[in-house]
Amino acid sequence: xxxxxxxxxxxxxxxxxxxxxxxxxxxxxxxxxxxxxxxxxxxxxxxxxxxxxxxxxxxxxxxxxxxxxxxxxxxxxxxxxxxxxxxxxxxxxxxxxxxxxxxxxxxxxxxxxxxxxxxxxxxxxxxxxxxxxxxxxxxxxxxxxxxxxxxxxxxxxxxxxxxxxxxxxxxxxxxxxxxxxxxxxxxxxxxxxxxxxxxxxxxxxxxxxxxxxxxxxxxxxxxxxxxxxxxxxxxxxxxxxxxxxxxxxxxxxxxxxxxxxxxxxxxxxxxxxxxxxxxxxxxxxxxxxxxxxxxxxxxxxxxxxxxxxx
Amino acid sequence: xxxxxxxxxxxxxxxxxxxxxxxxxxxxxxxxxxxxxxxxxxxxxxxxxxxxxxxxxxxxxxxxxxxxxxxxxxxxxxxxxxxxxxxxxxxxxxxxxxxxxxxxxxxxxxxxxxxxxxxxxxxxxxxxxxxxxxxxxxxxxxxxxxxxxxxxxxxxxxxxxxxxxxxxxxxxxxxxxxxxxxxxxxxxxxxxxxxxxxxxxxxxxxxxxxxxxxxxxxxxxxxxxxxxxxxxxxxxxxxxxxxxxxxxxxxxxxxxxxxxxxxxxxxxxxxxxxxxxxxxxxxxxxxxxxxxxxxxxxxxxxxxxxxxxxxxxxxxxxxxxxxxxxxxxxxxxxxxxxxxxxxxxxxxxxxxxxxxxxxxxxxxxxxxxxxxxxxxxxxxxxxxxxxxxxxxxxxxxxxxxxxxxxxxxxxx
Numbered sequence: 001x002x003x004x005x006x007x008x009x010x011x012x013x014x015x016x017x018x019x020x021x022x023x024x025x026x027x028x029x030x031x032x033x034x035x036x037x038x039x040x041x042x043x044x045x046x047x048x049x050x051x052x053x054x055x056x057x058x059x060x061x062x063x064x065x066x067x068x069x070x071x072x073x074x075x076x077x078x079x080x081x082x083x084x085x086x087x088x089x090x091x092x093x094x095x096x097x098x099x100x101x102x103x104x105x106x107x108x109x110x111x112x113x114x115x116x117x118x119x120x121x122x123x124x125x126x127x128x129x130x131x132x133x134x135x136x137x138x139x140x141x142x143x144x145x146x147x148x149x150x151x152x153x154x155x156x157x158x159x160x161x162x163x164x165x166x167x168x169x170x171x172x173x174x175x176x177x178x179x180x181x182x183x184x185x186x187x188x189x190x191x192x193x194x195x196x197x198x199x200x201x202x203x204x205x206x207x208x209x210x211x212x213x214x215x216x217x218x219x220x221x222x223x224x225x226x227x228x229x230x231x232x233x234x235x236x237x238x239x240x241x242x243x244x245x246x247x248x249x250x251x252x253x254x255x256x257x258x259x260x261x262x263x264x265x266x267x268x269x270x271x272x273x274x275x276x277x278x279x280x281x282x283x284x285x286x287x288x289x290x291x292x293x294x295x296x297x298x299x300x301x302x303x304x305x306x307x308x309x310x
Numbered sequence: 311x312x313x314x315x316x317x318x319x320x321x322x323x324x325x326x327x328x329x330x331x332x333x334x335x336x337x338x339x340x341x342x343x344x345x346x347x348x349x350x351x352x353x354x355x356x357x358x359x360x361x362x363x364x365x366x367x368x369x370x371x372x373x374x375x376x377x378x379x380x381x382x383x384x385x386x387x388x389x390x391x392x393x394x395x396x397x398x399x400x401x402x403x404x405x406x407x408x409x410x411x412x413x414x415x416x417x418x419x420x421x422x423x424x425x426x427x428x429x430x431x432x433x434x435x436x437x438x439x440x441x442x443x444x445x446x447x448x449x450x451x452x453x454x455x456x457x458x459x460x461x462x463x464x465x466x467x468x469x470x471x472x473x474x475x476x477x478x479x480x481x482x483x484x485x486x487x488x489x490x491x492x493x494x495x496x497x498x499x500x501x502x503x504x505x506x507x508x509x510x511x512x513x514x515x516x517x518x519x520x521x522x523x524x525x526x527x528x529x530x531x532x533x534x535x536x537x538x539x540x541x542x543x544x545x546x547x548x549x550x551x552x553x554x555x556x557x558x559x560x561x562x563x564x565x566x567x568x569x570x571x572x573x574x575x576x577x578x579x580x581x582x583x584x585x586x587x588x589x590x591x592x593x594x595x596x597x598x599x600x601x602x603x604x605x606x607x608x609x610x611x612x613x614x615x616x617x618x619x620x621x622x623x624x625x626x627x628x629x630x631x632x633x634x635x636x637x638x639x640x641x642x643x644x645x646x647x648x649x650x651x652x653x654x655x656x657x658x659x660x661x662x663x664x665x666x667x668x669x670x671x672x673x674x675x676x677x678x679x680x681x682x683x684x685x686x687x688x689x690x691x692x693x694x695x696x697x698x699x700x701x702x703x704x705x706x707x708x709x710x711x712x713x714x715x716x717x718x719x720x721x722x
Contacts, residue, residue, distance in 0.1 A: 003552045006577075010544040118363075126367055127565070127597060137576065146576050219541050219569060220599060223365075229539055264534075264545035278535035279546050280508055 005143050007265045008258060013149050013218070015257020016156035020211030021234035022241070022249035023163065024083075024204025030180045030244035031200045033099070034091060037106035040231015041113035042083045042205050046212035047130070047222040048121055049078025054131050064133045068151070068213075071131075075209035082113065083205035087198055110228075117224040127223045130216030148217035155210050160250055163207070167246065172199055180244070233286075240290050242300025251301060260286045351394045352665055356381055356650055357416040359409055359427035359437065362401035365565035368593045369429055372637030373451060374399045377426045379623075379630050380647035390655040391663055396421075397647075402428050406436035413437040417444035423665075423673050424449065424650030426643055431455035432510040434475075442472040445671040449476045449649055451642035454587065454610065455514050456483040459694040468694065474674045476695040478642045478649070478686065479610045480702060482511070485586050486518025488702045488720040489559070489608045493584055494526040496704075496716065497606075499557035503532040503550045505570065506561035515586045516561030523559075531555045536566060543570045547577035556581050563588035568597020575601035582606055590638045595707055605707045606715070611686045612701050613714040614641040623685040645684035653677045 021043050028036045036042075053074030058067055090109050094102045117124050135147045145153070167173035178186040179196045187193050215230070216222050233256065241252025263285035268277025276284070297303060358377045360370035374397075381395035400416065402409040409428050416422050417440060424447045428434050434453040441448045450458075459477065461469040493499050502523055506516035513535075520530060532553040534546050547570070550558055558574060560567050560583055567589040574583060583589075583598075583605045590607040598605060614620040614636075623644055627636050636643075653676035657669060666672055681690040690698045700719050705712040 003548060006548045007545060010548060014542050014544070125363060126365060126593065129596060137578075144576075144578050220572065221569070221597060226541075261545040265549055278533075279540075279543070280535040280537040282545070283537060283540075 002142060003265060005141065007261050009143050009145065011258030011261030012254060013152055013257070014261060015237075015254035016152055016250075017211050017214055017218070017230070017253070018234050018237040018256055019250040019253025020156060020159060020207045020214065021230060022237040022253045023159075023207040023246055024201075025235050025238040026241070026243055026246055026249040027176075027200045027204045029238070030246075031176060031183075032091075032095070032197055034102050035106070035235070036086075036091075036201075036204075037103065037231070037235075038086055038090075038109040038113060039083075039204065039208060040227030040229075040234070041110045042079050042086070042227070043208040043212050043215075043231060043234075044222075044224065044227030045082045045113060045117065046075040046079035046205070046209035047216050047226065048117055048124070049209070050075035050213050050216060051128065051130060051222060052078075064131065067131065068133070072210065072213050075213050076206050079205040079209040079212070080202045083201040083208075084198055087201040092194075092197075110231075114224050114228070121224070124224050127221040129221045130219075132220055133217060146218070148220070151217050152214040155214055156250070159207055159210055160247075163203070163246060166203070172196070176200060236286070236290055240293055240300060242303030245300070245302045248300055248302035255289075255301065256286055259289050351392055353394050353396055353421055354390075354423050354654055354665070355396050355398050355419060355421040356647055357419075357422045357425035357427070358397055358399040359402050359412045359416070359425060359433070360399070360429050361404040362399065364403050366404045366429060366563060368591055368634065369452070369637050369639060370401070370404075371634040372640045373427065373429060373643040375630070375632040375634060376451075376627070376636050376640040376643035377647040379627055379632075380644045380651065382630070383626065384648075384651045389651060390658055393654060393658060393665075395651065398422065402430075402433050404430050404433065406430075406433050409433035410436045410440060413440040417441065417446050422446065423654055423669055424647075424677075426451060426646045426650070428453070429639070430509075430511060431458060431514070434458055435510060438472045438475050442474045445474060445668075445674055447474050447476065447650060447653065447670070447674045447677050449478060449646035449677070451477070451639045451646045452479050452587070453477050453511075454479050454482045454485055455510050456481040457510075457514075459696045470694045472695075476646075476649070476677055476691050478646045478684075478689060478697045478699075479587070479639070480697055480700050482515045482518050482586065484700055484720045485608050485610070485702060486515050486520075486561075487522035488718070489584055489586065489606075489704070490519050490522035490526060490528070491720070492606075492608070492704050492716060493557055493559070494523060494528050497557065497582070499528070499582075501529050501531045501553075501555045501557070503534070503553050503555035503558045504530055504561070505534045505536060505546065505550075505558060507538045507563070507566055508535045509538070509562065511586075511588060512561035512563070514561070515588075516559065519559050519561070536562070536570070538562070538566050541566075541569050543573045544577065546570070547573040547579070550574050550581075551577045551579040555579070558583045560585045560589065564591045564594035564597065568594045568599075568602070571598040571602050571605055584608075587638055590705055590712060592635065592637070592712070595710055595712070598707070602707050603709075607705050607712070608702055609638055609705060610642065610702060611699065612717045613703055613705075614685065616714065617641075617685070617687065619683055619687060620685045641685040645686050645689045648682065648684055649677060649680045649689055652680045652682055656680075 024039045050071035133147045138145045175191045237253035237256045241248025260282040264279040264282045360373040400412040429452045431453045456464040506512040571583040587609040590609040653673045656676040657672040703717040704715045
């Protein structure tokens, strides 16, 4: 059996998840030049939001067909609340402060959010199982797709399309582009930059919430630390794609996911690299790729759009 | 103005984060609420070091509770005249560096005459030397890496590195081959895919399994090392499927083994995952989901529920009202704590009913000759500090629970 198509699908799925979370990094960076390291935790709280809806709001045994949209809304409400709250209370007071200050706040906030979920969410001290969609896997040729992954396969491109439409076609979206180009001039032109920044945080959180639900469905469990590693990978994806560029975030995510998967699957077959091919080396290869891209294209894969980022 | 608000907010957040962390650790510190203001009696503290939070906390809390039960039982029966036992439980989060700090902390407390723990071999490795310098006895209920008692070159020349280190668990030098024999002879699986997490415990176990499996005539069709920080094992699962293996051996612990098993089955390889005592936990079954049925684990000793000697322990544990299950190492933890209690008893009795000044060193010596009927059978130690009881059991996942399949001792 040929392993390649399946591994590509594995990589695509992993990468789509990175991409969904990377959008939040990239948008916030594009507009306020802030690397929101708490974004991974915004993603994590979204997963817990979805779980809360399922466990404590919906009656037992609700069909996933009905539950899933409501869980998605729950995830979005929680993620957006956390993100907007973070912007209002942790970042806005520091606007204009040296760049390092909000970065430190972001790290503190990330820890605080993790610990808050750990301490107060019932059962969150270890992994909690996430509701699953019933039904067997689907086979397309030699490729197997899990039921839980179908959500991700649909949600990632749909999210991208909605985002592109929003940024390109709506008034607020154009306001975002303007603010990204030059916040001061945008303000002079009558753009309410404070509002635009809040919108950027909220939008990023929306996609993180979609990613969080996809993550729960894909792996079947969530935990309070899930945002840390995934957030780091998503940030890498954003840089890889060209931070500040929303299409770059998605493409960077997919490239990163596919690179990790292919490295795990095939590096060991390369003569001389047998020992460097296991999954424990996948991150190393992913970062080698990142370094190579940044060496030759410091602006990232799609970086040329940085001028009109967001 | 701006600067001031900056400082205020950063400080507030930092304080918030710290308070939350501190709250968490305080929650889990409990266990000993018997004050020592009871006049005449001397208090002996039994330290506990285990992961009380995080992925492995299910096992760690089982250890802590079982030690607590041993101390309470000894106090209730006034087992050692004039001595009151207390426990001090520290959380190592499964991290060697944290374990090392805990070891330093425990040695600094003069009332601590023995420590039960840790869970992870890699943590044990980091703690040994600190306890040995302080001549403080350490009894691990769960470390299975052979090097801890027999030195790094244990395969060729066995040298005991630390006199103060003992364990009630048997070693991977026995556990890995025991699993290999079961998989090859009883399950009739001939093609294995070996995966480990590169940690001291996991890699050691995978290596001893592989060696015996090959010796028996089995074929290793693939090997993988996974990164314990990730939860996406789909690429590995696909490799397992295409390799044509009929069984997977995993050296590592349940937080990774559960998802790994699930993803291997989802990828279409309907083959059992076999692991060591690190996956023998109810949480493995939860994480592996319904497709985990048929997965196997070996664990040290005979099943606690089936041993007549353990009935009392199981009943007392239930009566103790502990929130968490005693898990894989409960019986061994109880026996580890009880070995310390026995050693203290010996030391006290040899010294006219009082603790001598060099109690710690005396306890280390006494430990070497401890022998009693414990929860898990006869408890005593050989010249390396290893348990003389070398029993192992194979368990299988059936109807959402671990069922013992076969008990025995490994004969090489």
